Amino acid sequence: MTSERKSQHLDIVLEGRAAGNGKTGLDSVLFEHVALPDLHLDAIDLTTDFLGRRVALPFLVSSMTGGPARAAGINANLAAACQAAGVALAVGSQRVALETGDAGGLDHSLRRAAPDIPILANLGAAQFNLGYGTDHARRAVEAIEADALIIHLNPLQEALQPEGDRDWRGLLAKIGTLARDLPVPVVVKEVGAGLSGRMAGLLANEGIGHFDTAGAGGTSWAAVEGARTTSPRDAAIAAAFADWGIPTATALRQIRAACPDSTLIASGGVTNGLDAARAIRLGADxxxxxxxLLVAAIKGPDAVAEVFAVLEGQLRVACFCTGSRDLAALRKAALL
Incomplete structure (x- = not known):
């Protein structure tokens, strides 16, 4: 059932039925244009450090998934392209792999294809109220030789799924236990409704130092679940929440203020390199x-590489036209 549901999710996104309202708030970040940048465009340094590795671009391929048969090809294409471009890779949920043994490409072959980039494992928070523990988390990390484990938070999606996980009591403390027991960092992310500064602060008190906003404005998982259901009642409930959540720009500002020393990933409706520049200016790493990237990931690594080239070009021009010689300078670029 889980594999089929994830495959349905993939189809709905590909068909364009999952788009949010696009109101990420990032377009409110207006850079001052620098008419005389004292720079060479090609010399701008876009490298950064993430999870103990140097990456060529400040990008993360956020978690994507599908039924295991489809996921294997997607994961292989993404791994090859990320290795070539020097981009970090986060995998989709490993629940199916742990419970059925059908890895969907989430095994040691992933690290063999991408030996030099940060790779992030992924499990849902709700599973830790359904029998999962530190051992499951370790297995997920070891299966792909990951540099970190993402714990994804999706209470809205679970509430709207007929087969969703309803019991979320006590999970904050359990995430804290994982952060203390695992040999790699734990990253906490939402899946499209945003992470608030207040919640990030509570998680920081439990030892979490890495966050992914996954704010509102991009893919709407309420819309996804509304498209899946055959029940008019459930569809009507889901429809009310199609635009629910904290916009990505707001989540970024809040988390950076609440957790100034944390590592922060901006996702949720980030569609191009200029959006990436805006997010970095707001405090994202x-x-x-x-x-x-989804359509390209299905086609092959060359298609993914072309998307990366466009994103890099957009970010590089944004740095050039703000007079930013590197990412540190971009974080201080003048705004209107």
Missing amino acids: LAGFAAP
């Missing part, structure tokens, strides 16, 4: 992309 990396920008996460999912839906903009």
Whole structure:
């Protein structure tokens, strides 16, 4: 059932039935144009450090998934392209792999294809109220030789799924236990409704130092679940929440203020390199992309590489036209 549901999710996103309202708030970040940049465009340094590795671009391929048969090809294409471009890669949920043994490409072959980039494992928070524990988390990390484990938070999506996980009591403390027990960092992310500064602060008190906003404005998982259901009642409930959540720009500002020393990934409706520049200016360390890469990830690594080239070019021009010689300078670029 889980594999089929994830495959349905993939189809709905590909068919364009999952788009949010696009109101990420990032377009409110207006850079002052620098008419005389004292720079050479090609010399701008876009490298950064993430999870102990140097990456060529401040991008993360955010978690994407599908049924295991489809996921294997997607994961292989993404791994090859990310290795070539020097981009970090986060995998989709490993629940199916852990419970059925059908890895969908989420095994040691992933690290063999991408030996030099940060790779992030992924499990849903709700599973830790359904029998999962530190051992499951370790298995997810070891299966792909990951540099970190993402714990994704999706209470809205679970509430709207007929088969969703309803019991979310006590999960904050359990996430804290994982952060203390695992040998790699734990990253906490939402899946499209945003992470608030207040919640990030509570998680920081439990030892979490890495966050992914996954704010509102991009893919709407309420719309996805509304498209899946055959019940008019459930569809009507889901429809009311199609635009629910904290816009990505707001989440970024809040989390950076609440957790100034944390590592912060901006995702949720980040569609191009200019959006990435805006997010970095608001305090992000990396920008996460999912839906903009999905079609390319199905086609092959060359198609993904072309998307990366466009994103890099857009970010590089944004740095050039703000007079920013590197990412540190971009974080201080003048705004209107």
